[in-house]
Amino acid sequence: MSLALTLTLLAVAAPEPPEVRYVVTAETKSWEPIDLPEVQRMVEEAAKEPLTAPGKMRLVSASPMTLSEGPYVLRISGRFVEEAERFTVYLAFGPGTQDDLPSLVAAHTSEPLGKKSRAEMERRIRDTARQAALRLAEALTPWLDRARLNVAPPLTDDVQPMAWGDVDVPPVTDKSPAIRTLLDVAQENHLRAKALAELKGHVFDQQAARNAVEQCALADPTPDIRQDCVEALAPVARAHVPTQRILLHILRTDVDDKVLEAATKVSAGFVGLSRLETVATWLHMVASDATPVRGAEQAARLLAKEKEIPNLEYAVAACLRQDAVVYGKRYACAQYLLPKIPGERRRPVMWSYLAGTPVFGTGERLTYEQVLKVAYEDRKAPPDPAMAGLLLDLAERPATGRLRYKVVYLAGDYAPATLKTAERLLSLAHQQDLASNALRAAGDLAHRNPELVGPILGGLDQLEASARWYPQPHRGDPRRDLSDLRKRLVRLQEKKQ
Amino acid sequence: MWSAGIALVSAEATAAPIRVTYDVVVVEGSWQPLAPADLARAVEGAALEVLSRGGQLQLHRAPGPGAEAEPGAYRLKLESHVLAEAQTHTVALQLGPGTAQDLPSLSAARTVVLGGLSRGKMLEAVEASAREAAAALVQAMKAPLARLGKAGDEEPAPVDDPFKGAPAPWQWGPVRIPKASVGKAARDLYGKNAKKRQAALRVLTSEALTADSPRHELERCALEHPEEQMREGCLKALRPLSMRSPPTARVVVEVYRRDDSGRVRREANDQMVYFTGPARAEAVQAWLEAATQGREHGPLEELGDLPNLDLAIRGCLEASGKERGLDNRRRFGCISLLEPLPHARRKAILWRFVREMDPDSPYYLKGAGEREGSTGTPWQRSVDALLEGMTRWDPKLEEILWARYQRDLSHAAMSVLSSWAAPSERLAKRLLEMVQTRGENQALFGLVRIATEDAKLRPMVKQALLQMMAQGAFSKDIDERRLKDAVSKLEREDAR
Structure with a gap:
């Protein structure tokens, strides 16, 4: 049967697209170049088109009261960012009465709107909404397909639902001596620190002081001073969106632990749409190769305390697939974030990590074991044949190191108790260092499926004749293990008869 | 089917030719003077032309994702990437x-400058470098392949030093930093x-956070500034950039190397x-190069089997042997890198060193004589x-061990x-000598072990021990009761 025909049949057999109830809101603090109801209308129109075009969801307008009565929920929000004079659109998809799909959020920020004609502003806002909707559709499609067509695609593509717009710090024109000193990085550190101390008290109510400290937080060459500047922005950052955006930008780009720690602490207090952006930024930190280990760990710990985390699946998949050698970040994701993904949605997130990661050193082995621990935490679940096959694949790759002992052992517990699995295990028992665990796993298979006792006993005879084990002092003796297993299986066979 | 037993796959080595599955990867950069498809074709054609000569390798292209294929005994990755600013192209072959x-896992690379060349000349240069890299890989594979060719049922005999004189297959390309107009800050940097x-x-x-020219000045400073503190400062300043900019990453690797x-x-x-x-692949090669020179080698121990690891460990053991005083600590570092290698590859590396008995030779591995137990x-x-x-x-290892025991x-x-050691009459005589002349308790344990495992040795061992006791001809570091216990054990074994 051709692939095209198969897909057509799948599509014919597929159920109706799911119903998604949505609301649209728009907000601003002070700058409102277009009336908010008009903005809401244009955002709604522009965002709906990419989401419904593939026929993957039915969008139904709802009131805030009836929103969560539908199976899924979509919150379309937009806000003007004063000073930067931009417009950001957020699309947050989440559970209503059903929670089989992940929470996802997409965002896009417009080009500057200041000093543009009304028509151009409208065009830019509509384009921003459409871009955000396209990003959401891209992130959501594999999951909708999974639910609709009952297929489970691994998260292998680098989908990035959040587009981080540029951050803008208005040029500081009113330069007092303290501002001049702070921004002149040729000045000695102690002089700039003194200038910052002078400015600190004015950050809350003087724009020039605030903008100078923002520039310092972004670009001062000395990490200690950047950290002090971040801390000086804490009071104003509670409610001032442009400052919040700068601090979130710092979290995504700075590489100093102290600066990141200070910015993370401040960002933990952001609320509303900024909260959404903050959580997305923390996810970016754990998923990015460039984030220092401590910063990523701190973000992972904070995320673990959150109840609903949009985009979590994509971020954890990207985190586990990181290419950088540094240890700690993947483990933090496996420890704090992977358990937060519900069991049925976890498999595609773990798959490419489990299948493709070269494991050798202690650090990577611990991470891998942590992922396996999460994968098999529900011991009542029936064995997943594909996952168990993956464990055996790993055991057959000598370059994976000591982890092989563990996965062979796990295969005995979880791999389907079939002749093929038994063959693979006994083949692995040729290797002296794996022999004891492989024999034990073969014994476990026979206990789970007594039909295997005969074939395994036959396999043990062949193994004994062909294996080249050398007796090693102070270590297990595979010949003794083989003999013990044979006795156990014979007893089992006799009992069965 | 169910009663037929299980067909076991033997772990024996297979005969040549060796099946190798290969893949071509083109990493796209911000500067892409040639289409990725053209680069892939050029690299694949030129490299395969050299690698398939001689017929020892049977090369098959890996199928696309999801497609089933017979897995290769080895995997070969042909990687091509261009570096903006430096305007270079690197071809890296990793087996x-x-x-x-x-x-052994092996890797060979060649870098050529493409800047200023016409499209045709660029392709020629890429093909020539792919051929050179493939030739370097073939050269590096020669000794290990010859060793493999002798394999049958028997483990290959250790070649004395298969890696001696092997050229480094990874060739580092030049680091080219664009010239910038020298500003005040750049001048003051050297004031x-x-x-x-x-x-x-x-x-x-x-300034480097937002502009290229200051970054280039910092890169130059990290590489060339005469003052250590300034080089370190410039390098630290590049930290947020090196993680995102491939040309800066290349500079950082070069600093690590030089x-x-x-x-x-x-x-x-x-x-x-x-x-x-x-950039990660280059970092790994730089760590391997450091290991080859007997220097600190970053996180290599965590990374498992890597291309060129065997060459690096062998170089590491030799280089660290030349430095008196530091050789123990450094050699521990070299030896710890052996963990991911299978036995035959460890042996190929270690044999020349383990058999060396001359303490003045760079191959000699220091021991501590009778204090080695602690x-x-x-x-x-x-x-x-x-x-x-x-x-x-x-048995050759037994000779080495005996020689080492005799000497120190x-x-x-x-x-x-x-x-x-496997039981033999010669081993029994050696262990008896250890008991007699040095009163080695462990040697007595060894005698009982081999005489238990091999019944033919038992009368000879028992007789020798009884004779020793009768004549009192043994070192009094061992208690006579232990000798009696050993004889009793062997008698019980006889009775069984």
Whole structure:
């Protein structure tokens, strides 16, 4: 049967697209170049088109009261960012009465709107909404397909639902001596620190002081001073969106632990749409190769305390697939974030990590074991044949190191108790260092499926004749293990008869 | 079917030709003077032309994702990437384990400058460099392939030193930093006034976050500044950039390779652990190069079997042997890299060193004689590494261990002969000699072990022990009661 025909049949057999109830809101603090109801209308129109075009969801307008009565929920929000004079659109998809799909959020920020004609502003806002909707559709499609067509695609593509717009710090024109000193990085550190101390008290109510400290937080060459500047922005950052955006930008780009720690602490207090952006930024930190280990760990710990985390699946998949050698970040994701993904949605997130990661050193082995621990935490679940096959694949790759002992052992517990699995295990028992665990796993298979006792006993005879084990002092003796297993299986066979 | 038993796949080595599955990867950069498809074709055609000569390798292109295919005994990755700013193209060939692991992982690379060439000349240069890299890979594979060719049922005999004189297959390309118009800060960076130098560094650090020219100045400074503190400062300033900019990452790797200062190299190393893609591959090769030279080698121990690892360990053992005083600690570092290698590959590396008895030779592995039981030595750890994964006892190793025991009473040699060596009359005589002349308790244990395992040896061992006791001809470091116990054990074994 051709692939095209198969897909057509799948599509014919597929159920109706799911119903998604949505609301649209728009907000601003002070700058409102277009009336908010008009903005809401244009955002709604522009965002709906990419989401419904593939026929993957039915969008139904709802009131805030009836929103969560539908199976899924979509919150379309937009806000003007004063000073930067931009417009950001957020699309947050989440559970209503059903929670089989992940929470996802997409965002896009417009080009500057200041000093543009009304028509151009409208065009830019509509384009921003459409871009955000396209990003959401891209992130959501594999999951909708999974639910609709009952297929489970691994998260292998680098989908990035959040587009981080540029951050803008208005040029500081009113330069007092303290501002001049702070921004002149040729000045000695102690002089700039003194200038910052002078400015600190004015950050809350003087724009020039605030903008100078923002520039310092972004670009001062000395990490200690950047950290002090971040801390000086804490009071104003509670409610001032442009400052919040700068601090979130710092979290995504700075590489100093102290600066990141200070910015993370401040960002933990952001609320509303900024909260959404903050959580997305923390996810970016754990998923990015460039984030220092401590910063990523701190973000992972904070995320673990959150109840609903949009985009979590994509971020954890990207985190586990990181290419950088540094240890700690993947483990933090496996420890704090992977358990937060519900069991049925976890498999595609773990798959490419489990299948493709070269494991050798202690650090990577611990991470891998942590992922396996999460994968098999529900011991009542029936064995997943594909996952168990993956464990055996790993055991057959000598370059994976000591982890092989563990996965062979796990295969005995979880791999389907079939002749093929038994063959693979006994083949692995040729290797002296794996022999004891492989024999034990073969014994476990026979206990789970007594039909295997005969074939395994036959396999043990062949193994004994062909294996080249050398007796090693102070270590297990595979010949003794083989003999013990044979006795156990014979007893089992006799009992069965 | 169910009653037919299980067909076992034997782990024996297979005969040549070796099936290799290959893949071509083109990493796209911000500067892409040739289409990725053209680059892939050029690299694949030229490299395969050289690699398939001689017929020892059977090369098959890996199928696309999801497609089923017979896995290769080895995997070969042909990688092509261009570096913006430097305007260079690098072709890297990496051979690694597939279903087999007997051949060492190997990697060869060549870099050529493409800037200023016409499209045709660029393609010619890429093809020529791919051929050169393939030839370097073939050269590096020669000795291991010859060793593999002798394999049948028997483990290959250790070649004395298969890696001796092997050229480094990874060739580093030039680092080219674009010339920038020299601003005040860049001039002050090299000035006589220390305060002005620091101020210039701060200015460039800040400006480099948003502009290329200051970054180039910092890159040049990290590579060339005569003052260690300034090189370190410039390198630190590049930290947020090296993780995102491939040309900067290349500079950091070069600093790690060339700088003499431990502080500067540590900072480079700290940045390199965050590199990804081709920059990560270069970082790994730089760590291997450091290992080859007997220097600190970053996180290599965590990374398992890597291309060129065998060459690096062998070089590491030799280079660290030349430096008196530091050789023990450094050699421990070299030996710890052996862990991911299977037994045959460990043996190929270690044999030349383990058999060396001349303390003045750079191959000589230091031991601690009879104190080896209480302290780790390179000799002891090397012998342990040779025993790991061993499937049959090598009589030549026994000769080496005996020679080492005779020369400096090596406790490790005595212990391995007693606990591991296969029973033989010659071994029995050696162990008896150890008991008689040195009162070695462990050797007595070894005698009982081999006489229990091999009944033919029992009368001879028992007779010799009884004779020793009758004549009192044994070192009094051993209690006579132990000798009596040993004889009783052997008698009980006879009775059984």
